[in-house]
Amino acid sequence: MTTLTFLGAAGTVTGSKHLLESNGARLLVDTGLFQGFKELRLRNWDTLPIAPRSINWVVLTHAHIDHSGYLPRLVRDGFSGPVYCTKGTADLLQVVLPDSARLQEEDAAYANRRGYSKHKPAAPLYTEADAFEALKLVQGAAYGEPVRLGKHLSLRFTTAGHILGSSVVSVDVDQDGQAPIKVVFSGDLGRYDEPILNDPSPVPEADFLLIESTYGDRLHEDANPKEQLALIINETVKRGGKVIIPAFAVGRTQLLVYYLRELEEEGRIPVLPVAVDSPMAASATRLYGKHHEDHDSEMERLDEHKKPLATKNFSLVQGRAGSKALDSDGGPAIVISASGMATGGRVLHHLAQFLPDPASSVVLVGYQAAGTRGRRLQDGETEIKIHGEIIPVRASIEAIGSLSAHADWSEIMRWLSGFKRPPKRTFIVHGEPPAASALKERIVRDLGWNVMIPAYQESVELT
Numbered sequence: 516m517t518t519l520t521f522l523g524a525a526g527t528v529t530g531s532k533h534l535l536e537s538n539g540a541r542l543l544v545d546t547g548l549f550q551g552f553k554e555l556r557l558r559n560w561d562t563l564p565i566a567p568r569s570i571n572w573v574v575l576t577h578a579h580i581d582h583s584g585y586l587p588r589l590v591r592d593g594f595s596g597p598v599y600c601t602k603g604t605a606d607l608l609q610v611v612l613p614d615s616a617r618l619q620e621e622d623a624a625y626a627n628r629r630g631y632s633k634h635k636p637a638a639p640l641y642t643e644a645d646a647f648e649a650l651k652l653v654q655g656a657a658y659g660e661p662v663r664l665g666k667h668l669s670l671r672f673t674t675a676g677h678i679l680g681s682s683v684v685s686v687d688v689d690q691d692g693q694a695p696i697k698v699v700f701s702g703d704l705g706r707y708d709e710p711i712l713n714d715p716s717p718v719p720e721a722d723f724l725l726i727e728s729t730y731g732d733r734l735h736e737d738a739n740p741k742e743q744l745a746l747i748i749n750e751t752v753k754r755g756g757k758v759i760i761p762a763f764a765v766g767r768t769q770l771l772v773y774y775l776r777e778l779e780e781e782g783r784i785p786v787l788p789v790a791v792d793s794p795m796a797a798s799a800t801r802l803y804g805k806h807h808e809d810h811d812s813e814m815e816r817l818d819e820h821k822k823p824l825a826t827k828n829f830s831l832v833q834g835r836a837g838s839k840a841l842d843s844d845g846g847p848a849i850v851i852s853a854s855g856m857a858t859g860g861r862v863l864h865h866l867a868q869f870l871p872d873p874a875s876s877v878v879l880v881g882y883q884a885a886g887t888r889g890r891r892l893q894d895g896e897t898e899i900k901i902h903g904e905i906i907p908v909r910a911s912i913e914a915i916g917s918l919s920a921h922a923d924w925s926e927i928m929r930w931l932s933g934f935k936r937p938p939k940r941t942f943i944v945h946g947e948p949p950a951a952s953a954l955k956e957r958i959v960r961d962l963g964w965n966v967m968i969p970a971y972q973e974s975v976e977l978t
């Protein structure tokens with residue numbers, strides 16, 4: 516008997532964890548942290564319904580924290596098996612897991628200073644030392660290379676086009692005395708025809724399919740992001756201001772730099788100092804350059820004779836001193852810095868400096884969740900709080916909606932059209948309820964497939 520249990524990303528977009536049990540063995544696909552609202556974040560502290568030491572293997576679809584960030588806790592609580600992922604993901608985990616641990620430690624220290632934790636002293640969910648223990652278990656595999664797990668299971672990664680190393684995972688399950696089955700986990704699906712990364716590759720068959728639904732009810736803006744960027748930059752240069760772009764360190768930052776380089780080469784913007792000020796973004800940019808297996812053909816062609824992920828006057832800023840020096844330099848410049856929704860990180864220093872400057876622009880790229888500073892700026896608030904200080908907003912605030920890293924519903928449907936026969940059952944995960952329902956309706960109506968939206972902690976027998 517084979518069963519699937521949904522331990523996260525059910526009714527929400529975070530906390531991805533899917534448990535596949537067969538022939539007495541356990542495979543956990545993704546070990547995501549819950550993020551966002553407090554009631555979700557508290558789930559990170561719940562005991563899992565199964566003992567971590569009873570899990571045989573972990574496989575990760577990609578390195579985003581909502582898919583990988585629970586791993587250090589799982590290892591601290593007793594999991595000691597191998598963790599399989601692609602080579603790109605294995606390298607990114609070296610950057611994102613210790614960073615996530617430092618944030619957990621800072622949160623606990625802050626709670627202790629403020630005395631608001633129930634636990635005294637407040638403990639972090641895990642520490643940097645736990646993250647380094649977890650990293651020892653990680654094994655990178657090539658796309659397409661079969662990975663054998665024990666006697667009955669094997670799996671294979673194919674490209675998902677979402678971030679460096681992101682994958683769709685296909686698991687073959689040999690069931691004693693019954694027909695073998697194939698279970699496919701979409702992970703997060705990226706966009707088609709975007710620079711740098713390969714497109715999501717089609718998967719020809721699945722008996723059971725898990726599909727993400729982040730944008731299951733939305734279509735991305737048609738507007739060309741490069742044109743929007745050029746317009747904002749040229750206007751800001753005329754005023755003599757700076758362009759500050761809060762951006763996710765892995766993925767969006769690299770895409771922005773790629774577009775800025777093209778705009779310079781095409782003579783559509785002047786050559787300006789461009790600085791990426793985020794230690795994680797700097798590391799991720801180096802990894803994007805290194806992993807050729809993830810590059811699309813244009814990126815590979817460029818890579819032979821120039822640096823596609825750098826502009827003419829480009830710097831990856833090291834250390835806090837470099838970050839401060841940026842702000843004191845006069846004249847127009849572009850600063851890309853994390854975090855993407857301005858919830859923390861070094862971008863806050865740049866925002867504190869330049870939000871009061873009417874000549875400057877702040878460009879929001881990607882989804883700004885309710886309650887974040889990014890969302891408040893997008894909603895037109897005239898002052899925001901940074902590091903305890905009220906900062907007046909006089910800079911021009913711009914949003915570019917077409918720079919998302921997730922497939923919209925039409926792109927999800929395009930990927931689903933690659934299946935040569937309908938799966939016996941399709942499970943919709945990783946979406947808020949309206950997005951999941953909209954995608955379910957569309958798949959039922961257009962493809963006639965058997966579709967289910969599983970509930971948190973629900974178990975389903977795969978027969």
Ligand SMILES: [Zn+2]
Pocket residue numbers: 577579582677703
């Ligand atoms: Zn993701």
